[in-house]
Amino acid sequence: MGRKVLVLNQDFRALTVCSVHRAFLLVYMEKAELVSNAKNIYLRTVSTSFPAPSIIRLQDYVNIPYKGVVLSRQNIFKRDGHTCQYCGSKTVLTLDHVMPRSRGGQSSWENLTTACNRCNSKKGDLTPNEAQMPLKRKPFKPSFFMFLRDFSGHVDDEWLTYLGKAMKT
Numbered sequence: 001m002g003r004k005v006l007v008l009n010q011d012f013r014a015l016t017v018c019s020v021h022r023a024f025l026l027v028y029m030e031k032a033e034l035v036s037n038a039k040n041i042y043l044r045t046v047s048t049s050f051p052a053p054s055i056i057r058l059q060d061y062v063n064i065p066y067k068g069v070v071l072s073r074q075n076i077f078k079r080d081g082h083t084c085q086y087c088g089s090k091t092v093l094t095l096d097h098v099m100p101r102s103r104g105g106q107s108s109w110e111n112l113t114t115a116c117n118r119c120n121s122k123k124g125d126l127t128p129n130e131a132q133m134p135l136k137r138k139p140f141k142p143s144f145f146m147f148l149r150d151f152s153g154h155v156d157d158e159w160l161t162y163l164g165k166a167m168k169t
Ligand SMILES: [Zn+2]
Pocket: 084, 085, 086, 087, 088, 089, 115, 116, 117, 118, 119, 120
């Protein structure tokens, strides 16, 4: 997993993360400015080394609604650590509606969980209780902070100042 750089909107709100390569490109193209370098992390080329960027800020305001983490198949797998929440298997993963759709279960963070194909068909139209298949972890809506941390594999100390604002949304 490559190092990630925190991208701030023009108003200094945390927007997303991007690769170091993309951060350099944005700064080079003057689409963004460097806010902070990572401490004690250097990028080396053949002849020189320079500090790795940690935070950049976009020059133009990006108007996107702050709705937090997008509900998607991949993000649910990510939240659940790519692990079946019934048996712990990591192969042939699907999405399971905890309260089955046929019984009014919604497609939401709180009702979708990662399940392997086998558990999914075994559970069928039953609730975990009825199927006697307890969930390892109750599904929940991940915070932006958690998403960034899991997605980036790290959170630089410098990020916390800006993530504070995003975490409240
Ligand atoms: Zn399973």
